[in-house]
Amino acid sequence: MVSLKTVQQSNAIISHLPSGLVGLFIGATSGIGQSALQHFAQHASSPRIYTIARPPSVAAHETLLASLRQSNPNGSYTLITADVSLVSEIDKVVEAITHNETKLGVLFMSAGFMAFEGRKDTRKGLDPSITTRYYARLRAVQELLPLLNNPAAQSPRVVSVLAGGIEGPLHERDLDLRDLRDPEN
Numbered sequence: 001m002v003s004l005k006t007v008q009q010s011n012a013i014i015s016h017l018p019s020g021l022v023g024l025f026i027g028a029t030s031g032i033g034q035s036a037l038q039h040f041a042q043h044a045s046s047p048r049i050y051t052i053a054r055p056p057s058v059a060a061h062e063t064l065l066a067s068l069r070q071s072n073p074n075g076s077y078t079l080i081t082a083d084v085s086l087v088s089e090i091d092k093v094v095e096a097i098t099h100n101e102t103k104l105g106v107l108f109m110s111a112g113f114m115a116f117e118g119r120k121d122t123r124k125g126l127d128p129s130i131t132t133r134y135y136a137r138l139r140a141v142q143e144l145l146p147l148l149n150n151p152a153a154q155s156p157r158v159v160s161v162l163a164g165g166i167e168g169p170l171h172e173r174d175l176d177l178r179d180l181r182d183p184e185n
């Protein structure tokens, strides 16, 4: 595992990056995403931060953003309300960002949840849990490529937090994971 000191040294480098970095955080109302958001906001010079929250998490996330505003008042912090278990909500997020920005330096995606009740289809016929961790993230990257590829973004980063180290085999006959039986048995 990477040492805490290495992580802290890496985070400190953010303060030497060009001013005005634009970051989008999807899944930062708690957990890994929230910590990444806090450290990015703490170190970046005049960052322009966009972060999304589902309706029930909006109030608590506004409180967090208010504390970030206090600790780094030169930054701008914009909350976009969206539920990314629907791919169309990503399109809404992308529209809001492209309305204001021409470049994107950091796309940090950690939204996800464990589904305990088996597969449920959204109105688009996709499983919400898989959509949150896969389809929505891929859509975000695809639609934000023009901003990420803008030379002004300099050295953009896309981070997708999943479950590194516990990958399993790819089931090519059931790519959309409709078969609930354990393929190993």
Ligand SMILES: NC(=O)c1ccc[n+]([C@@H]2O[C@H](COP(=O)([O-])OP(=O)(O)OC[C@H]3O[C@@H](n4cnc5c(N)ncnc54)[C@H](OP(=O)(O)O)[C@@H]3O)[C@@H](O)[C@H]2O)c1
Pocket: 026, 027, 028, 029, 030, 031, 032, 033, 053, 054, 057, 082, 083, 084, 085, 086, 110, 111, 112, 113, 114, 132, 133, 161, 162, 163, 164
């Ligand atoms: N932490 C671990 O040990 C671990 C292990 C393996 C894999 N992972 C994966 O790593 C990722 C991050 O983990 P974490 O521990 O940071 O998770 P977490 O604390 O549960 O945070 C998940 C984030 O995703 C958001 N989210 C969930 N569904 C959403 C939706 N439909 N629309 C918008 N936002 C949604 C949550 O927002 P709300 O506030 O609205 O709920 C929250 O901000 C997840 O994909 C998780 O499956 C984590």
